[in-house]
Amino acid sequence: NAGVTQTPKFQVLKTGQSMTLQCAQDMNHEYMSWYRQDPGMGLRLIHYSVGAGITDQGEVPNGYNVSRSTTEDFPLRLLSAAPSQTSVYFCASSYLSSYNEQFFGPGTRLTVL
Amino acid sequence: GQQLNQSPQSMFIQEGEDVSMNCTSSSIFNTWLWYKQDPGEGPVLLIALYKAGELTSNGRLTAQFGTTRKDSFLNISASIPSDVGIYFCAGRTPLVFGKGTRLSVIA
Numbered sequence: 001n002a003g004v005t006q007t008p009k010f011q012v013l014k015t016g017q018s019m020t021l022q023c024a025q026d027m028n029h030e031y032m033s034w035y036r037q038d039p040g041m042g043l044r045l046i047h048y049s050v051g052a053g054i055t056d057q058g059e060v061p062n063g064y065n066v067s068r069s070t071t072e073d074f075p076l077r078l079l080s081a082a083p084s085q086t087s088v089y090f091c092a093s094s095y096l097s098s099y100n101e102q103f104f105g106p107g108t109r110l111t112v113l
Numbered sequence: 114g115q116q117l118n119q120s121p122q123s124m125f126i127q128e129g130e131d132v133s134m135n136c137t138s139s140s141i142f143n144t145w146l147w148y149k150q151d152p153g154e155g156p157v158l159l160i161a162l163y164k165a166g167e168l169t170s171n172g173r174l175t176a177q178f179g180t181t182r183k184d185s186f187l188n189i190s191a192s193i194p195s196d197v198g199i200y201f202c203a204g205r206t207p208l209v210f211g212k213g214t215r216l217s218v219i220a
Contacts, residue, residue, distance in 0.1 A: 004155075035210075042119075042201060042212040043156070090155050101146070104155030 001026050004105035006091050012111045013081040021076040021108050023091030029103075030096040032074040033058070034066065036087040037107075043090065049074055050096060081112045119202050119211030127219050132189040134214045136202030144205040145178050145185035150213070151198045159200075160187070194218050 007022045025032065033048035035058075045058030049068040063085060065077040074093075078085060088109050092102040119136045126132055136145070144163055148156035160171050162178035162185060169176055173190045185202055197218050202211040 040212055042117075043203075043210040045208070092155070101158050101161055104157070107153070107155050 003027065004091055004093055004103050006089075006105035006108050008108060009106065010109050012113065013078075014113050015082060017081050018077065018079055019081065021078075021089055021091075021110070023074045023076065023105060024072050025074075025091075025093040025103070026072065027093065027103070028071060029093035030071070031102070032068065032091065032093045033102065034064070034074070034076045035090045035092065036060065036085075037090060038087050046076065046089075078110075081110075083112045086110060086112045117202055117204055117209055117211035119214055121214055122212070123215040123217070125217045125219060126192055128192060128194060130192055132192055132196070132216060133186065134200060134202075135184060135186045136204070136211050137184040138204055138209075139183070140204075141182040142204035142206070143182070145176070146203040146205070147174075147176050147185070147187050148201040148203065148210075149198050150201065156201055189216075192216075192218050194220055 004025045030051045034046040035043040037043050044060050046064050047066040049055045052068050052071050055066050055068055068074050088107050090107050091105040094102040117136050117138050146161050147159045149159050150156040160169050160176040165182045166180045167178040175188045177186045199213040199215050201213045
């Protein structure tokens with residue numbers, strides 16, 4: 001198993017550009033989520049999904065869109081990047097029955113200029 | 114939203130020393146989790162606690178679910194250089210993360 005994979009590992013954008021952060025897992029996990037990590041802020045939940053076709057907002061959803069067309073993939077879209085979205089983004093997944101025990105991907109470090 | 118207060122924010126310790134860190138909340142949680150994050154990596158689950166008063170060990174790590182359900186503690190015994198990293202507590206429900214304790218071990 002590859003676990004949770006994220007691409008790209010690093011990305012630099014200009015303000016106003018759009019992009020999609022990719023996340024995939026091969027563990028057949030129902031639950032997937034996106035977090036952002038900022039210095040001194042810990043991890044904050046952006047969006048999550050409990051299964052294909054079902055998504056919901058987390059603590060800091062503004063400026064981000066998600067979709068879940070398959071169990072394996074959960075892309076995060078930045079519609080119009082802003083400097084405030086400079087952060088490290090982590091995708092995580094788990095079984096619904098044990099969604100506390102999430103497995104995290106290696107992260108995507110995004111810089112918005 | 115709910116917040117977790119994790120302390121200390123950072124620690125510098127000598128190799129071989131024991132380490133203690135804790136997490137408190139104004140809200141009751143049903144589950145407490147402890148994660149470790151190595152530099153450039155995502156967090157990895159260390160210990161999960163599901164019952165008030167529960168004490169669980171994972172090698173040199175021991176974590177406790179506070180009896181009030183508003184706090185949790187993590188102890189690391191006989192620290193080694195590879196213990197370096199950021200340790201996060203998390204509580205559920207909903208799943209909320211603390212801001213982390215950055216541990217540095219001096220050989």
